[in-house]
Amino acid sequence: MSQAWMITDIEKLKETAKEIRIEILKMLTSAGSGHTGGSLSAVDIAVAIYFSKMRFNPDDPFWPDRDRFILSKGHAAPLLYAILAKAGYFSSDILCDLRKMESPLQGHPCCKSIPGVEVSTGSLGQGLSVANGMALGLKLDNNPARVYCIMGDGEIQEGQVWEAAMTASHYGLDNICAVIDRNGLQIDGPVEKVMGIEPLTDKWAAFRWHTQRIDGHDMESILGALAEADKTRGKPSVIIADTVKSKGVSFFEGKVEYHGVTPSNEELEKAIKEINNG
Amino acid sequence: MVDTVKKPKATRDAYGEALLELGRKRKDIVVLDADLSGSTKTNKFAKEFPERFFNMGIAEQDMIGTAAGLALSGKVPFASTFAVFETGRAWDQIRLTVCYSRTNVKLVASHGGITVGEDGASHQALEDIAIMRALPNMSVIVPSDANETVSVINAVADHKGPVYVRLGRAKVPHVMPENHSFILGKAHIFHIGKDATIVACGIMVDAALRAANILKKDGIDAGVINMSTVKPLDEKALLDAAKTSKLIVTAEEHSVIGGLGGAVAEFISENRPIPVKRIGVLDSFGCSGTPEQLLRHHGLTAEHIVETIKKFAGL
Numbered sequence: 038m039s040q041a042w043m044i045t046d047i048e049k050l051k052e053t054a055k056e057i058r059i060e061i062l063k064m065l066t067s068a069g070s071g072h073t074g075g076s077l078s079a080v081d082i083a084v085a086i087y088f089s090k091m092r093f094n095p096d097d098p099f100w101p102d103r104d105r106f107i108l109s110k111g112h113a114a115p116l117l118y119a120i121l122a123k124a125g126y127f128s129s130d131i132l133c134d135l136r137k138m139e140s141p142l143q144g145h146p147c148c149k150s151i152p153g154v155e156v157s158t159g160s161l162g163q164g165l166s167v168a169n170g171m172a173l174g175l176k177l178d179n180n181p182a183r184v185y186c187i188m189g190d191g192e193i194q195e196g197q198v199w200e201a202a203m204t205a206s207h208y209g210l211d212n213i214c215a216v217i218d219r220n221g222l223q224i225d226g227p228v229e230k231v232m233g234i235e236p237l238t239d240k241w242a243a244f245r246w247h248t249q250r251i252d253g254h255d256m257e258s259i260l261g262a263l264a265e266a267d268k269t270r271g272k273p274s275v276i277i278a279d280t281v282k283s284k285g286v287s288f289f290e291g292k293v294e295y296h297g298v299t300p301s302n303e304e305l306e307k308a309i310k311e312i313n314n315g
Numbered sequence: 316m317v318d319t320v321k322k323p324k325a326t327r328d329a330y331g332e333a334l335l336e337l338g339r340k341r342k343d344i345v346v347l348d349a350d351l352s353g354s355t356k357t358n359k360f361a362k363e364f365p366e367r368f369f370n371m372g373i374a375e376q377d378m379i380g381t382a383a384g385l386a387l388s389g390k391v392p393f394a395s396t397f398a399v400f401e402t403g404r405a406w407d408q409i410r411l412t413v414c415y416s417r418t419n420v421k422l423v424a425s426h427g428g429i430t431v432g433e434d435g436a437s438h439q440a441l442e443d444i445a446i447m448r449a450l451p452n453m454s455v456i457v458p459s460d461a462n463e464t465v466s467v468i469n470a471v472a473d474h475k476g477p478v479y480v481r482l483g484r485a486k487v488p489h490v491m492p493e494n495h496s497f498i499l500g501k502a503h504i505f506h507i508g509k510d511a512t513i514v515a516c517g518i519m520v521d522a523a524l525r526a527a528n529i530l531k532k533d534g535i536d537a538g539v540i541n542m543s544t545v546k547p548l549d550e551k552a553l554l555d556a557a558k559t560s561k562l563i564v565t566a567e568e569h570s571v572i573g574g575l576g577g578a579v580a581e582f583i584s585e586n587r588p589i590p591v592k593r594i595g596v597l598d599s600f601g602c603s604g605t606p607e608q609l610l611r612h613h614g615l616t617a618e619h620i621v622e623t624i625k626k627f628a629g630l
Contacts, residue, residue: 101389147415148416149415149416149417155387156383156384156387156412156416156418157411157412157415157416158411159411160407160410160411162376163376163380163407163408163411163412164380165380166376166377166378166379166380166381166383166384166408166412167380167381167383167384167387167412168384169377169380169381169384170380170381170382170383170384170385170386170387170388170392171384171385171387171388172384173345173369173381173384173385173388174345174384174385174387174388174389174390175388177345177366177367177390178388178389180388196376197374197376197377197380197408200371200372200374200376200377201377201380201381203372203374203377204371204372204374204377204381207372208369
């Protein structure tokens, strides 16, 4: 399968991340509602996974040998849509239709309305179980494809995540790489204040996962962690990626208010300038 | 019509055997269970095909998500546990990753209804049909006997899309004709009655047939429809009954709220209104007891169907 989009140059990946951030901000401004903070915090991770690791074919979304990607934190839908458009699944012209009536770009990803979305998400805590099922199916078929799953840090308060964490290690699903977007904030405030989840590395290690904790905005660290996950045998891999909510837009960064608030036209202009100069 | 020679058999036992046969024929069949494989009878499949059987432990939500993932990688997963836990514990998972995502997952639950018996209310699913029926893209099937169950399991394996099949713990008599072949969405009409027609599913088909025989002796013509597919309803069969009968009585081992009775009442009231009486559990939980005691306590008997028809058919 041709991998025309495969980017090996780190500088190009960083440029792609900037493009994706700008698309996300434009989409959210046009929509007037949606989740800014958690879409921006996971950009670098998702860009690295899609454009440097994954094998897929936008002309054949169900190509059996494709690597799978599940956005378990479905509220970061604008991130997924911007990436899928960049990857060639559909025209970026429709990105401005996010959240609008009759648009295939639903507020949270719907696998039946747009190609490239593997499963519908939005109700938190469910993606890793689906990833496990895919990984089991791939193993039954001796298919070497891999499954990536991005979860939010608040999301892992859901009990189902820990059921799935047990399953993945019980069945030795080394074809799974989960990433936790550890941006530290959830709707009601700091994650550690709402319902603490630390010590994260110890928890996942206790569930018999291979763990790595990295700076989730450092492209080199992300690529290194993904490569190590690739090589890990006999157990699933989790990358705990420390990130900043709304990363890339200084006046939104780390502010819990921007979990579910979108930029004004003025803020958009300012943000685009900042990203382009950054 | 009723096979009195064969011994009564639980629908869950028929499921275990049908699943094993299916597994022998098709490599894409995979099975998941949540630590109840001995009770749901998926253990037969597990023994012969350990590589295609996944025990998920006591974790129903994860089981449903995993089943959806397996379906998305081209397998045909059958996920089984008790009906209470399958539908109640994992309803949101079924909603998002099975129904909304329209994955080809087969939910086959045992221990539906009060004939669970001694375990009591926590284990007796009386709301499962209602909460599965409310989900878009979901088909809901309640087989009446062992033979029909085998036919149902083969049919749902071929059907593309989410299905909920509700099975029972207790042994039930054979009620369906030997050569019957189940078609999703098609009811089996034993007879349409001039006075009344009983629309039943699951174990209540047997009670309905016995009620019709009792009424016949009193000169009352009561028909019986086995509406084993509760969703989508066989609307034609219902219209036929509503055109001929003075009264429709529904009978199910489930709450009268939202199940077969609810579905039939909704359809009849909007399309060809005639009186409908629902027999089922009256907005209450079950309790411990023998299946027979519980069926009598909740009026899920041929005798209660007879009384209801005599009272409401204007006879």
